[in-house]
Amino acid sequence: MKSGPLAIVGYMGSGKSTVGRIVARQVGWEFVDLDEVVAERAGLSITEIFDSLGERAFRRLESEALGKMLGGERVVACGGGVVEEPRNRSLLSQVNTVFLWEDTEILWRRTRGTDRPLRGEDYEEFSRRYSERLPYYLEVAALQVEVYERPPEDVAREIVAWLRE
Numbered sequence: 001m002k003s004g005p006l007a008i009v010g011y012m013g014s015g016k017s018t019v020g021r022i023v024a025r026q027v028g029w030e031f032v033d034l035d036e037v038v039a040e041r042a043g044l045s046i047t048e049i050f051d052s053l054g055e056r057a058f059r060r061l062e063s064e065a066l067g068k069m070l071g072g073e074r075v076v077a078c079g080g081g082v083v084e085e086p087r088n089r090s091l092l093s094q095v096n097t098v099f100l101w102e103d104t105e106i107l108w109r110r111t112r113g114t115d116r117p118l119r120g121e122d123y124e125e126f127s128r129r130y131s132e133r134l135p136y137y138l139e140v141a142a143l144q145v146e147v148y149e150r151p152p153e154d155v156a157r158e159i160v161a162w163l164r165e
């Protein structure tokens with residue numbers, strides 16, 4: 001069995017929070033959703049942080065939260081943009097990090113009408129942002145899992161098997 005923590009990265013809507021909860025339950029580790037930690041520490045929702053403090057301030061809070069939470073027997077579901085900060089990439093590269101790889105159009109459909117500040121209404125922009133982040137996701141990940149519409153339970157099973165190798 002690999003030691004904790006386990007970090008999960010991937011683009012908006014790839015299932016980091018959903019899959020992370022299942023994995024944590026199966027291995028008996030604590031589950032942490034980094035977006036929730038940031039919101040709680042700031043006393044504001046993610047949307048409120050973006051609206052009133054801006055993305056740079058959000059990234060700073062996110063990086064602080066990652067530094068605090070990334071340790072011990074924990075599954076940390078990261079925010080979609082966590083890999084944008086070089087310091088975060090360095091931290092993530094040192095632990096067991098999994099990238100959830102999902103098709104852009106599926107993610108676009110899945111995040112429609114949800115409250116995610118950077119999702120936007122422009123598919124080209126959404127897709128470009130994903131392409132820009134892809135090398136970073138691949139850089140930090142020790143395991144890449146192709147989701148491609150498989151149920152979250154299947155994805156979680158693959159991750160748990162890898163942790164138990």
Ligand SMILES: Nc1ncnc2c1ncn2[C@@H]1O[C@H](COP(=O)(O)OP(=O)(O)OP(=O)(O)O)[C@@H](O)[C@H]1O
Nearest residue numbers: 011012013014015016017018079080110150151152
């Ligand atoms: N493998 C899957 N197949 C179908 N639906 C899924 C799958 N994984 C997650 N979902 C659904 O997609 C939505 C987004 O999932 P989730 O919130 O876990 O993504 P996320 O990666 O944590 O997103 P964010 O980057 O915004 O935090 C949820 O409604 C969830 O139920």
Ligand SMILES: O=C(O)C1=C[C@@H](O)[C@@H](O)[C@H](O)C1
Nearest residue numbers: 012035079080081116117118
């Ligand atoms: O992809 C992103 O940059 C983000 C994803 C969400 O998880 C949140 O962390 C926030 O909305 C930013």
Ligand SMILES: [Mg+2]
Nearest residue numbers: 016017035077
């Ligand atoms: Mg999430």
